[in-house]
Amino acid sequence: MPENAEEFLEITDSNGKTIGIAPRSEIHGTPSLIHRVVHVLVFNKKGELFLQKRSETKDVAPDKWDTSVGGHVNPGEDLLNAAKREMEEELGISSNPEFLYSYIHTNSYETELVYTYSCVYDGKISFNKEEIDEVRLWDISEIKNHLGRNIFSDNFEHEIAAYLQFSPGCPGQHP
Numbered sequence: 473m474p475e476n477a478e479e480f481l482e483i484t485d486s487n488g489k490t491i492g493i494a495p496r497s498e499i500h501g502t503p504s505l506i507h508r509v510v511h512v513l514v515f516n517k518k519g520e521l522f523l524q525k526r527s528e529t530k531d532v533a534p535d536k537w538d539t540s541v542g543g544h545v546n547p548g549e550d551l552l553n554a555a556k557r558e559m560e561e562e563l564g565i566s567s568n569p570e571f572l573y574s575y576i577h578t579n580s581y582e583t584e585l586v587y588t589y590s591c592v593y594d595g596k597i598s599f600n601k602e603e604i605d606e607v608r609l610w611d612i613s614e615i616k617n618h619l620g621r622n623i624f625s626d627n628f629e630h631e632i633a634a635y636l637q638f639s640p641g642c643p644g645q646h647p
Contacts, residue, residue: 478495478496478497479495479496479544480493480494480495480496480547481493481494481495481496481499481507481508481544481545481546481547482507482508482545482547482548483499483505483506483507484506484507484508484585485506486506486576486585488508488574488585490547493547496544499582500531500532500581500582501581501582502582503578503579503580503581503582503583504583505582505583506576506583506584506585507544507545507582507583507584507585508544508545508551508554508584508585508587509542509543509544509545509584509585509586509587510541510542510543510545510551510554510555510558510586510587510588510589511539511540511541511542511586511587511588511589511631512539512540512541512542512555512558512559512569512588512589512590512591513539513540513572513588513589513590513591513631513635514540514541514559514563514565514590514591514592514593515590515591515592515593516592516593516594516609517592517594519611519612520609520610520611520612521540521609521610521611521612521615522540522563522593522597522607522608522609522610523537523538523539523540523607523608523609523610523615523628524537524538524539524540524541524562524563524599524604524606524607525537525538525604525605525606525607525608526538526603526604526605526625527602527603527604527605528605530603532581532582532625532627533625533626533627535605536623536624536625536628537610537623537624537625537628538624538625538627538628539625539627539628539631540563541555541558541559541562541563541565542558542562542627543557543558543561543562545587551571551587552568552569552571552589555569555587555589556568556569559591561600562599562600562603562604563597563598563599563600563607564596564597564598564599565591565593565595565597567591567593568591569589569590569591570589570590570591571587571588571589572588572589572590572635572638573588573634573638574586574587574588575588575630575634577626577627577630577631579626584627586627586631588631588634588635612636615632619632
């Protein structure tokens with residue numbers, strides 16, 4: 473995408489059916505417009521979760537710890553392909569993640585229809601330094617101890633709650 477080109481996103485209903493396309497600048501800031509995103513929870517073999525610390529220049533949740541991988545679904549893009557593309561762009565990982573669940577996340581800024589995937593990865597991480605300041609592994613108990621302390625994005629707080637509800641007994645064991 474050319475440097476100054478605006479990103480366009482599909483507007484969907486709550487079931488993911490496309491009802492229009494609008495520029496990102498119109499969708500972000502208008503929580504009544506739902507758009508699709510993919511998240512990938514990247515675990516190592518020990519069950520620790522990679523989290524990324526978002527760059528301070530990001531317009532959403534700057535300087536906050538966030539889901540391993542997350543990004544918008546391009547118009548017409550398949551969800552799995554979007555997840556794979558975002559994994560490659562953000563962490564330099566090539567993998568086939570497994571779909572886990574979906575949910576709607578809304579706040580005063582935006583409404584996202586989130587499709588969450590997961591994978592196990594123990595290789596080299598080569599993160600995008602323009603979008604991410606740091607990547608590190610977190611134990612699930614460490615994450616739980618830091619919830620509600622304003623170090624995670626509100627998106628990730630919702631994501632980890634959904635994940636723990638999805639797999640209450642065995643974090644990291646669903647990839």
